[in-house]
Amino acid sequence: xxxxxxxxxxxxxxxxxxxxxxxxxxxxxxxxxxxxxxxxxxxxxxxxxxxxxxxxxxxxxxxxxxxxxxxxxxxxxxxxxxxxxxxxxxxxxxxxxxxxxxxxxxxxxxxxxxxxxxxxxxxxxxxxxxxxxxxxxxxxxxxxxxxxxxxxxxxxxxxxxxxxxxxxxxxxxxxxxxxxxxxxxxxxxxxxxxxxxxxxxxxxxxxxxxxxxxxxxxxxxxxxxxxxxxxxxxxxxxxxxxxxxxxxxxxxxxxxxxxxxxxxxxxxxxxxxxxxxxxxxxxxxxxxxxxxx
Amino acid sequence: xxxxxxxxxxxxxxxxxxxxxxxxxxxxxxxxxxxxxxxxxxxxxxxxxxxxxxxxxxxxxxxxxxxxxxxxxxxxxxxxxxxxxxxxxxxxxxxxxxxxxxxxxxxxxxxxxxxxxxxxxxxxxxxxxxxxxxxxxxxxxxxxxxxxxxxxxxxxxxxxxxxxxxxxxxxxxxxxxxxxxxxxxxxxxxxxxxxxxxxxxxxxxxxxxxxxxxxxxxxxxxxxxxxxxxxxxxxxxxxxxxxxxxxxxxxxxxxxxxxxxxxxxxxxxxxxxxx
Numbered sequence: 001x002x003x004x005x006x007x008x009x010x011x012x013x014x015x016x017x018x019x020x021x022x023x024x025x026x027x028x029x030x031x032x033x034x035x036x037x038x039x040x041x042x043x044x045x046x047x048x049x050x051x052x053x054x055x056x057x058x059x060x061x062x063x064x065x066x067x068x069x070x071x072x073x074x075x076x077x078x079x080x081x082x083x084x085x086x087x088x089x090x091x092x093x094x095x096x097x098x099x100x101x102x103x104x105x106x107x108x109x110x111x112x113x114x115x116x117x118x119x120x121x122x123x124x125x126x127x128x129x130x131x132x133x134x135x136x137x138x139x140x141x142x143x144x145x146x147x148x149x150x151x152x153x154x155x156x157x158x159x160x161x162x163x164x165x166x167x168x169x170x171x172x173x174x175x176x177x178x179x180x181x182x183x184x185x186x187x188x189x190x191x192x193x194x195x196x197x198x199x200x201x202x203x204x205x206x207x208x209x210x211x212x213x214x215x216x217x218x219x220x221x222x223x224x225x226x227x228x229x230x231x232x233x234x235x236x237x238x239x240x241x242x243x244x245x246x247x248x249x250x251x252x253x254x255x256x257x258x259x260x261x262x263x264x265x266x267x268x269x270x271x272x273x274x275x276x277x278x279x280x281x282x283x284x285x286x287x288x289x290x291x292x293x
Numbered sequence: 294x295x296x297x298x299x300x301x302x303x304x305x306x307x308x309x310x311x312x313x314x315x316x317x318x319x320x321x322x323x324x325x326x327x328x329x330x331x332x333x334x335x336x337x338x339x340x341x342x343x344x345x346x347x348x349x350x351x352x353x354x355x356x357x358x359x360x361x362x363x364x365x366x367x368x369x370x371x372x373x374x375x376x377x378x379x380x381x382x383x384x385x386x387x388x389x390x391x392x393x394x395x396x397x398x399x400x401x402x403x404x405x406x407x408x409x410x411x412x413x414x415x416x417x418x419x420x421x422x423x424x425x426x427x428x429x430x431x432x433x434x435x436x437x438x439x440x441x442x443x444x445x446x447x448x449x450x451x452x453x454x455x456x457x458x459x460x461x462x463x464x465x466x467x468x469x470x471x472x473x474x475x476x477x478x479x480x481x482x483x484x485x486x487x488x489x490x491x492x493x494x495x496x497x498x499x500x501x502x503x504x505x506x507x508x509x510x511x512x513x514x515x516x517x518x519x520x521x522x523x524x525x526x527x528x529x530x531x532x533x534x535x536x537x538x539x540x541x542x543x544x545x546x547x548x549x550x551x552x553x554x555x556x557x558x559x560x561x562x563x564x565x566x567x568x
Binding site for chain 2: 080081082213214232245247258259263
């Protein structure tokens with residue numbers, strides 16, 4: 001990156017460290033933090049949407065929808081989440097390829113599950129074998145996002161369902177007495193009021209989501225854990241920057257990163273909670289009203 | 294090969310007994326159930342021991358955090374923040390990398406050589422991490438419960454002239470446990486779930502002796518079929534969760550036995566997944 005880094009063997013001390021920390025692989029390492037942040041930024045709203053759908057289904061008037069909604073929230077309970085992560089990624093991958101296989105190669109006669117192999121026709125491969133490496137990474141990332149959203153959506157559904165139940169019944173009855181329809185009550189009264197009840201649960205979920213991001217590594221995405229292991233491992237003199245096993249320091253750095261994320265989230269979420277409590281019929285809202293008078 | 298034979302061969306494989314080689318081809322359902330079940334022994338080992346030791350440490354830390362003295366409170370707050378604020382996955386990696394750096398031929402303490410290489414093995418190293426981790430989570434639960442002991446209970450103790458240690462042992466501690474128990478049950482369940490991370494996070498499986506998920510992913514790697522081994526793991530864990538809820542429910546009933554039946558706290562399984 002810097003011109004002074006052309007001959008690493010001659011460097012000493014700080015300038016060596018500076019050159020070492022700006023090698024191409026380290027730049028990749030820094031970008032992978034962006035991967036993690038992107039995952040968080042994409043997964044959080046998606047999971048919230050899944051959760052919203054799940055919660056709405058769970059309190060639907062129709063038995064079938066109710067069973068699906070409750071089943072979805074109950075699905076993730078009692079089973080370690082990592083099992084879901086490992087399971088869904090392969091299952092989704094195979095599901096998509098199986099579907100493409102049915103569409104694109106209808107006259108393929110060999111069985112797909114042949115003994116120990118899962119074999120579809122070459123045209124059904126997703127992404128295509130000839131596609132650039134980038135698309136394989138993107139595909140892997142998208143599968144990871146869907147998996148995260150599915151699992152965390154179940155938890156968000158649970159939280160939102162509880163929050164919807166927690167909105168005081170009188171509020172809804174008042175709205176009904178004013179002649180609002182079922183949908184209007186839901187949109188104008190229930191949803192605006194439920195967030196204050198949902199926020200503690202959702203902030204908890206956000207913290208858990210942050211702490212779940214290292215599992216990306218298990219899903220085969222080149223995330224920060226992958227790079228920390230890769231870069232930290234001891235390098236012989238065959239490399240430009242030989243060093244002993246430094247994985248401990250790399251993982252310490254990741255630990256500090258996650259602790260900082262947690263701390264920042266705590267501060268921000270406390271503010272949001274404060275803001276949402278304004279004018280609500282809760283203890284916190286009442287305390288704010290008293291303080292303002 | 295009959296299923297009984299498979300159970301005899303692989304039932305204790307995860308502990309290092311029985312057949313040395315894992316099955317390579319033609320996996321039967323029986324083999325998968327047996328091996329994954331044998332791996333569950335590790336999950337139970339990690340979970341039970343970490344829970345027992347963690348419970349003891351958590352009491353100390355919760356009290357330290359509730360202490361008036363900064364010298365006791367600050368370390369407890371930091372301990373809880375570090376272990377609750379970072380992913381367990383990273384903690385495992387970090388601990389493993391730190392533990393392998395320990396000198397190979399032992400540490401000299403007062404002229405004696407203490408063997409330390411066993412610490413980098415999963416049975417000790419991962420147990421240590423799980424123990425500290427669950428201690429931090431449990432301490433936070435206990436601390437919250439300690440703060441929500443009804444004022445009236447403490448005033449009643451004062452009125453009866455109970456103070457100091459006997460006030461703690463006879464009023465505060467039992468009430469804290471009673472209030473914390475439902476949340477603690479969840480923590481226990483998720484600790485067991487967290488044990489599945491051990492062999493995916495740096496700690497190598499010595500002689501292919503791993504936990505349930507280790508064997509399940511072994512089968513998936515070999516057959517490329519996730520639809521059998523992972524549901525088997527799920528099945529075992531649901532059984533384990535039900536057993537845990539049962540056991541903790543008995544304790545919960547005992548903790549609440551003095552209360553009128555309508556004000557007893559019920560155990561509710563609320564999810565809180567990854568740590």
